[in-house]
Amino acid sequence: MDLGIAGRKAIVCASSKGLGRGCAEALAEAGCEVVINGRDAKALDATAAEIRAKTGAKVTAVAADVGTPEGQAALLAACPQPDILVNNNAGPPFRDFRELSRDDMLKGALGNMVVGIELIQKVIDPMIERKFGRIVNITSGSVKLPIPGLDLSSGARLGLQGFLAGVARNVAHANVTINHILPGIFETDRWRSGNALTAKKLGISEDDARQKAYEQVPARRIGQPEEFGQACAFLCSAHAGYITGQSLLIDGGRFPGVM
Structure with a gap:
């Protein structure tokens, strides 16, 4: 299927490996110009070279911590007006909630909720003006199926989804969509x-x-990152303009619920 986004510009956060890389590669295959991001410059450059070789797409590597204002500025300097934004950030490590300090909780909320909102604030108005925008947030299946020890990660990611529920409805008229992908167990x-x-x-x-x-x-x-990436690319496609404010759970059927 032609996703109808060839030539579109995309920023994919935390994309030197894993699910972020899967998304970046799928968008590059669809013909997008992609800015990838990570903190390890060597690994990031290797990923950029591999995606270029595989897809022929323009891939720009930005080594930066997306959780910092400086890192966000670097991403937007490389791609000032993206058509597509894929928010992704590493979560806090497994830890019993009793061990979490106030500072730990604030850092978790910053990394897995606030950073995504900050980036959306920076890119959404130009998307509205151009009448096209696709925002996908990689959160976690644990927001539906809690995992002991990941309480902080789950809570912050659920906060992001809740915060953006109203925002998604307020921009849908401009062909700007905001959706979430909730991964289960992936390689x-x-x-x-x-x-x-x-x-x-x-x-x-x-x-x-x-x-x-x-x-x-x-x-x-x-799951494999490549199949996750293909789902992300579809949500970013020209065909997905009627899908917004939704949470797509990709977990091989692990969540035992109807909804």
Whole structure:
């Protein structure tokens, strides 16, 4: 399917690897000019080169911490008026909520709620003027299916979704959409790290821990960043203008609910 976004300009945050990279690559395949971002300049440059080689797209690498004003300014200097914004940021590590200090909670809310809102504030009015804008926020399946130890991450991401619910409705008339993708278990460095911790805690091998994870998912596997990216690209497409304010859960059927 032609997504109808060839030539559009996209910013994809935290995209040197994992789900962010999956989104950046899918948008590049659709013909977008893509600005990718990460804090490790070497890894980021390697990713940019690989996406260019695979897709032929223009890919600009911006090494910066998107959680800082300086990092956001660097992204927008590289792409002052994006047509597409994919918000993504690493979440706080697993931790019992009793151990969270006030400072920990403020940092979590900043990284997984406030930063996304700040970037949207900066890009949304030009999108409205041009009558095209696609904003996708990568949050987490844990906002629907709570995971012990990820309470701060889940709460901040749910706050982002709640904050933007009204905003999405207020800009829909201008063909500007705001949606969220909620990943379940995906093959990322963050998941592999968590799997290693689980294996250690249970006294089993990482392969056995992986198999246990498969058994939690009706699809009997975990997701791949590439398929996540394709879902993101569709929400950013010309065909998705009637989808806004929605939360797309991609978890292989793990969430046991109807809605």
